[in-house]
Amino acid sequence: MIFMNLDAQLCETGATLHADICIVGAGVAGISLARELMATDLKVCLLESGGTATDTVTQALCAGENIGLPYYPLDTARVRVMGGSSVKWEVPIGGDRIGARLRPLDPIDFEYRDWVPYSGWPFSSSELNPYYNRAQVICGVDPVSFKVEDWEMGEFRPSLSRNSEDVETILYKFGERERFSTEYPKELEGSENTTVLLNASVLGIETSRAGDEVERIHVGTLSGKRFQVKARTYVLAAGGIETPRLLLLSNRQQSAGLGNQHDLVGRFFMEHLHLWAGMVVPDHPNTFATTTMYNDVKAIHGVAVIAKLALTREALRREKLLNQNVQLIPCLREDPFRYPRRKIKKASTSRMSLAGGVVAAGGGGFREVITGSRDLALRGIRQIRKKTFGLPKRAVYVLANMTEQIPNPDSRVILGEKLDAFGQRRVQLDWRITAQDINSIRRTQQVLGKALEQAGLGRFFQELLEDEPPRKTHGGYHHMGTTRMHSDPKQGVVDANCRVHGISNLYIAGPSVFPTGGYANPVLTVVALAVRLSDHLRRQFM
Numbered sequence: 067m068i069f070m071n072l073d074a075q076l077c078e079t080g081a082t083l084h085a086d087i088c089i090v091g092a093g094v095a096g097i098s099l100a101r102e103l104m105a106t107d108l109k110v111c112l113l114e115s116g117g118t119a120t121d122t123v124t125q126a127l128c129a130g131e132n133i134g135l136p137y138y139p140l141d142t143a144r145v146r147v148m149g150g151s152s153v154k155w156e157v158p159i160g161g162d163r164i165g166a167r168l169r170p171l172d173p174i175d176f177e178y179r180d181w182v183p184y185s186g187w188p189f190s191s192s193e194l195n196p197y198y199n200r201a202q203v204i205c206g207v208d209p210v211s212f213k214v215e216d217w218e219m220g221e222f223r224p225s226l227s228r229n230s231e232d233v234e235t236i237l238y239k240f241g242e243r244e245r246f247s248t249e250y251p252k253e254l255e256g257s258e259n260t261t262v263l264l265n266a267s268v269l270g271i272e273t274s275r276a277g278d279e280v281e282r283i284h285v286g287t288l289s290g291k292r293f294q295v296k297a298r299t300y301v302l303a304a305g306g307i308e309t310p311r312l313l314l315l316s317n318r319q320q321s322a323g324l325g326n327q328h329d330l331v332g333r334f335f336m337e338h339l340h341l342w343a344g345m346v347v348p349d350h351p352n353t354f355a356t357t358t359m360y361n362d363v364k365a366i367h368g369v370a371v372i373a374k375l376a377l378t379r380e381a382l383r384r385e386k387l388l389n390q391n392v393q394l395i396p397c398l399r400e401d402p403f404r405y406p407r408r409k410i411k412k413a414s415t416s417r418m419s420l421a422g423g424v425v426a427a428g429g430g431g432f433r434e435v436i437t438g439s440r441d442l443a444l445r446g447i448r449q450i451r452k453k454t455f456g457l458p459k460r461a462v463y464v465l466a467n468m469t470e471q472i473p474n475p476d477s478r479v480i481l482g483e484k485l486d487a488f489g490q491r492r493v494q495l496d497w498r499i500t501a502q503d504i505n506s507i508r509r510t511q512q513v514l515g516k517a518l519e520q521a522g523l524g525r526f527f528q529e530l531l532e533d534e535p536p537r538k539t540h541g542g543y544h545h546m547g548t549t550r551m552h553s554d555p556k557q558g559v560v561d562a563n564c565r566v567h568g569i570s571n572l573y574i575a576g577p578s579v580f581p582t583g584g585y586a587n588p589v590l591t592v593v594a595l596a597v598r599l600s601d602h603l604r605r606q607f608m
């Protein structure tokens with residue numbers, strides 16, 4: 067066999083390539099799946115729209131319109147290149163390394179919850195656990211445990227949630243970007259059973275007349291070549307926006323698009339809401355020194371890790387809340403008068419560090435005071451103080467919230483009228499946030515704030531008061547739910563094996579299959595599901 071990276075621009079128009087398995091998209095999901103299949107005799111063809119480096123013309127194929135809530139311009143929200151969106155991961159994780167936040171979904175995320183419409187995966191977390199373990203090795207974040215006690219070391223230990231029934235400390239790991247952006251693409255290049263075709267954009271999926279089997283995939287290059295790939299099995303791994311787009315565009319045999327007989331393709335688009343709101347003013351100056359686990363990325367057992375806080379599953383059930391985590395971000399906030407501590411303390415006359423509490427900017431000797439009620443007098447003092455010295459600052463923790471959204475059929479990806487360079491309809495994203503999403507964040511903050519106060523951390527100030535999301539609420543480039551998984555074809559696009567209902571040889575890999583998204587960033591689950599799919603496909607071909 068002569069397999070390698072090929073530039074699709076060298077293919078002849080009208081040619082037909084043959085494979086056992088054709089994977090569309092060489093991002094996190096497609097690469098994970100192809101690598102797992104490297105150890106088999108199966109002939110795999112991996113079609114990637116981008117090349118080895120990003121270029122603006124190819125990237126422009128991702129452009130679309132945001133017609134719902136403000137969202138990132140769609141051509142910046144994912145990447146058309148070998149390695150997919152991993153090339154844009156951006157978290158510094160020590161040294162000059164960059165990575166992504168990784169965590170599995172919690173067991174409750176897989177359950178049917180009567181307060182979360184459309185909730186429930188077709189299987190429980192125990193089904194995915196062995197694949198999460200394999201996914202961690204692939205992402206380079208083993209040892210595989212996510213138990214906080216397995217990662218405690220020195221000052222890196224949970225100081226905030228030990229005695230709380232409602233709040234627990236949870237662990238995040240960071241996986242290195244290079245694995246998906248560089249190392250694994252190289253491995254695939256050297257693989258004997260895989261042909262990686264670069265600059266190969268899939269333009270349509272053609273089924274049998276009965277619509278129950280894919281017969282071929284149509285591929286184009288921006289330089290004008292057109293050819294097709296015939297395989298026994300096809301896997302769409304083009305990301306949570308392009309995968310539903312491809313199904314909707316493939317409407318020759320079924321006018322609503324493939325897998326869309328129940329009008330589900332593109333619906334239920336979910337993000338993780340990211341917002342900074344809520345604040346804790348520590349009671350004790352040395353508090354910051356005792357919470358390093360929550361503030362800094364640390365390398366433990368060779369893996370970069372950090373801790374966050376989340377509600378326990380008992381609290382989620384009792385309060386009927388969506389899953390959410392909170393990171394404590396040490397910040398300096400102007401105007402300590404507005405955010406008094408619980409106790410009266412004298413401020414230091416010198417500038418103090420974060421670990422010390424107040425930074426008495428430009429002045430000093432000023433009483434930090436304040437227990438909250440003498441507002442008028444304080445306002446006067448504040449005015450004079452502001453005019454004379456500028457407002458002093460207080461070191462606080464701001465709560466950085468990251469939360470699940472309810473699956474909402476009206477939050478969706480559809481086809482617009484504008485066309486891309488191939489003459490194909492671009493997407494429109496109608497992202498929605500519901501009142502339940504916001505109420506859940508607010509109530510979670512209250513439960514968490516109360517627990518932190520009881521634990522003696524400090525005073526909690528609720529900052530999310532309105533029904534609207536704060537203006538700076540944004541997503542995390544997590545495009546979930548648009549081809550959701552459900553055993554019932556009327557409620558899901560793919561079945562529990564990620565096969566498109568009604569089509570015998572078409573599968574989907576990637577975050578679009580998530581029926582609910584928890585709060586965990588999606589990559590570890592994407593990789594786990596891809597590994598699980600590889601096992602399933604191997605069995606199919608035995």
Ligand SMILES: Cc1cc2nc3c(=O)[nH]c(=O)nc-3n(C[C@H](O)[C@H](O)[C@H](O)COP(=O)(O)OP(=O)(O)OC[C@H]3O[C@@H](n4cnc5c(N)ncnc54)[C@H](O)[C@@H]3O)c2cc1C
Pocket residue numbers: 090091092093094095096113114115116143144145146147148149150151152154155156157165166167168266267268269303304305306308312542543544545575576577586587588589590592
């Ligand atoms: C800036 C940024 C930071 C992120 N940080 C994190 C993080 O910290 N943790 C985390 O869990 N997640 C993070 N994510 C999200 C994560 O990268 C995605 O969830 C993940 O990449 C999804 O994998 P995928 O394979 O489904 O899609 P992608 O990785 O986007 O891959 C899709 C691939 O399909 C190709 N493709 C698309 N259409 C076609 C077509 N028609 N024909 C052929 N090929 C096609 C694309 O070129 C691309 O290579 C981040 C994303 C971004 C953009």
